[in-house]
Amino acid sequence: MAETARKGAMGLKRLRGSLRQVIVFSLFVVLLMAGYSAYKGFGQSIDDAQTDWPVVGSILPRTDDLTMPSVFEIIAGVFAEPRGLNEAFGSIVLREAAFTLREAAVGFSVGVIVGLTIAIVLSSSQLLERALVPHVIASQTIPLIAIAPIVVIWGRKNMDFLPWEWHDWMSVSLIATYLTFFPVAINGLRGLHSPSSEALELMDSYAARRGQTLWRLRLPASLPYLFSAFKIAATASVVGAIVGEISAGVTGGLGRRILLEAQRYTTGPERLYVAVLGAAALGIFVFLCISLLEYSLVRRKGTEAIL
Incomplete structure (x- = not known):
């Protein structure tokens, strides 16, 4: 009781x-x-x-x-039907957000895998860490607007060897991956180094292999660091997807919608505001999803352990 x-x-x-x-x-x-x-x-x-x-x-x-435009005009723009369309503009933005979410989710997933792999490899050797971490950091100094067209053109011309057809939205996901892997790699590396020397010595006393130490000690200890990185990476994947959509010229997505409404700005400025706010809402949504996952896997278990 x-x-x-x-x-x-x-x-x-x-x-x-x-x-x-x-x-x-x-x-x-x-x-x-x-x-x-x-x-x-x-x-x-x-x-x-x-x-x-x-x-x-x-x-x-x-x-x-x-x-x-006034706040009331922006709110009215959510429910207004653009000329020639029998659909509220808010539902159009919602559909475009779902398209961008798919690209961002793929980019986030691949970025997490790449970033975590880099962190595990670098944590296994101080020599590799000292040699490669500066290059990982330097990779983020390249402007995204310069990389995006290269990735899109490269995807259209050089991906015919794959057993499936390459689509432009996949190139957009690669652009999102570029922004996603970095925080996961850096924070993951910090997390993998976070166990105390006493904990590592205890694992050695049990004759634990390197893989066992990684799985049973280093990875669990790195979860708080990783979830902090996941929150940053998730929102960054949305930014990368939106920028990639503008560069790739895809037919859907919030980036394309923002570009179209910017061109039509004089006839309906509130629609551009609605599209931009939709992008912000999508970023908040993915952040909350990661926060909920963090609570389920880390904080809730920690609270139950205290009880």
């Missing part, structure tokens, strides 16, 4: 913590909308009156209805 009561109390405490996070996030969104509306109102009213204000017009740019 006492154990059941303790678990119930912990569950109630977690529920309250989650509720507080939802409230804080909702308040942040409301404050962000209020700040946006206030800036638009001050900047526009001063501009209309042709007066000067020490902030808007000198430090911050002025506003107008074209560059900054």
Whole structure:
């Protein structure tokens, strides 16, 4: 009974913590909308009156209805049907987000495998670590906008040896992989080195092989480091997928939608805002998915062990 009561109390405490996070996030969104509306109102009213204000017009740019549609116009743009389409624009953005999510998920998965493999290989040898870590870091200094067209052209021309047909969205996933593997490799390497010398000596005293030490000690100890990397990598995979869609010229995805709405900006600026907010929402979604997985595998087990 006492154990059941303790678990119930912990569950109630977690529920309250989650509720507080939802409230804080909702308040942040409301404050962000209020700040946006206030800036638009001050900047526009001063501009209309042709007066000067020490902030808007000198430090911050002025506003107008074209560059900054109102919050209500943006919300209405979610439900409005673009000309020639019998579908709400919000559902179009949702469909494009699902397309981008597929590319990002593939890129994230491959990036995690590549990054974790690099971390395991480098952790096995100090010589390899010292020689190759600078090159891993240097790989991230190359601008993504320069790599993306190369990857797309390379995929179209040189992937005919594969037993399946290569599509442009696969090139986009490779671009997402490029941004994903780095945080996993670096944080994974730190995590694999995190076990104490006493724990390693204990494994040696049991005559554990290197693979057993890796599986039973180093990998479990690296989980907190890895999940921190997964959160960064998941959001980075969305960024990589969106940039890759713009470079690859794919027919779907949020990147393509943002590009199209930017070209049509003068006829419907609120649609570009909706598309950009959809990309932000997708990034938050994948971050929350990784956080939920982290709670299920790491934090919850740690809490149960304490109980």
